[in-house]
Amino acid sequence: MNKKTLKKRTLKLINDAIKLAEEGNLELARKYIMLAREYSNKGRFKIPLEYKRKFCRKCLTPLIPGKTERIRIKSKILVRSCLICGWIRRYDLRKNKENKSGTSDN
Numbered sequence: 001m002n003k004k005t006l007k008k009r010t011l012k013l014i015n016d017a018i019k020l021a022e023e024g025n026l027e028l029a030r031k032y033i034m035l036a037r038e039y040s041n042k043g044r045f046k047i048p049l050e051y052k053r054k055f056c057r058k059c060l061t062p063l064i065p066g067k068t069e070r071i072r073i074k075s076k077i078l079v080r081s082c083l084i085c086g087w088i089r090r091y092d093l094r095k096n097k098e099n100k101s102g103t104s105d106n
């Protein structure tokens with residue numbers, strides 16, 4: 001499989017995982033994310049940031065606001081927490097305006 005195909009499949013896997021999570025099938029959704037990460041390792045490409053943000057970095061559950069994820073904004077800091085494993089990620093909304101590189105995500 002070439003890199004382009006692999007990448008396309010990876011992104012599709014993540015989208016499918018989100019759909020599964022929305023339907024409540026978290027177990028399978030996690031497996032899809034795991035597979036997507038395997039593909040990215042194998043193909044040596046990075047999962048785009050906007051896709052990376054769609055799932056929990058720790059337990060790999062797709063983050064669905066109100067279902068598997070809680071979003072709070074505290075004095076211009078966006079706080080996202082995974083309801084499955086308790087993983088918390090903070091995004092400084094002020095910083096993001098000036099710096100869109102998102103390096104803090106890696």
Ligand SMILES: [Zn+2]
Nearest residue numbers: 056059082085
């Ligand atoms: Zn989690």
